[in-house]
Amino acid sequence: MGYDLLPNLFEYERNAPLHAEERSLGVRDGLRWTHIAFRGGDDRIVPGIFVVPEELAAPAPGILLQHGAGTSKYARFVMACIETLGRNGYACLATDAIGHGERDDVVASDDEDEADAWRRLRGSPEFIVHNVIDFRRALDYLSIRPEVDASRLAYAGSSMGAMMGAVLCAVDQRPQVVILRCSGARETQHQGLDHLGFVGAIAPRPLLMLNNTEDEIFDRTAVLRLYAAAGEPKELRWFPGDHRANHDLHAAECLEWLERWLPVHSRSHITNGL
DSSP, X not given: OOTTTOTTTTOOOTXXXXXXXXXXXXXXXXXXXXXXEEEOGGXXXXXXXXXXXXXXXXXXXXXXXXXXXXXXXXXXXXXXXXXXXXXXXXXEEEEOOTTSTTSOOOOSOTTOOHHHHHHHHTTOHHHHHHHHHHHHHHHHHHHHOTTEEEEEEEEEEETHHHHHHHHHXXXXXXXXXXXXXXXXXXXXXXXXXXXXXXXXXXXXXXXXXXXXXXXXXSOHHHHHHHHHHSOSSEEEEEESSOTTOOHHHHHHHHHHHHHHHSOOSOGGGBOSOO
């Protein structure tokens, strides 16, 4: 099943209050960090971190970042993106997926790797639907921040976050630029809410896929299968390493892609000298 059959499955009450709670985490290296928690679908509490340059002269493009299975909003790729993108004028929001980070339900045991976790989770339509709705609420939250230009949003997700991000960006048109890191599609038949059936609906928004040549979870065939299902404009970039390699390098690639398709209009918007 894919986007054509399930476009309404991810609907939610857009006017429901977010009831956002915010707590300053201070300023580090020119970036202002805030812990946030808002109401997702069905009143679920969604914790996250919101990071912007300390001083902005105008609202910035906003990017929603999402981690992989078994990690959290503090995952290495997410942190690398926050440091790189924040210092170049972008507003960043990272949230914990259901069962991860500050959210209570444990979805992976200590001896279960990310591939096993995802195989189990993808068989649960509720897990995917609820997370995607929570991600849509995260876009709502980004849109009401005064530091963010709500008309200029993007998405970047890693592994599980990339797969669910493909679904999110198919059903929600607000992310104008999409980046999927270390993802692929290992089966030719869609099972449940498979991202392979959704990724084509991202077009005509630009899609960047970042993948590693020795990825033990998604091999070249799986990556090419997902890439072939995506529409134009799109680009696939390969780097040496396994599934957990190249976080900083991939963050730099995210910056290059965003500066091409969703640039910070003027460096004068950043007044802290970065």
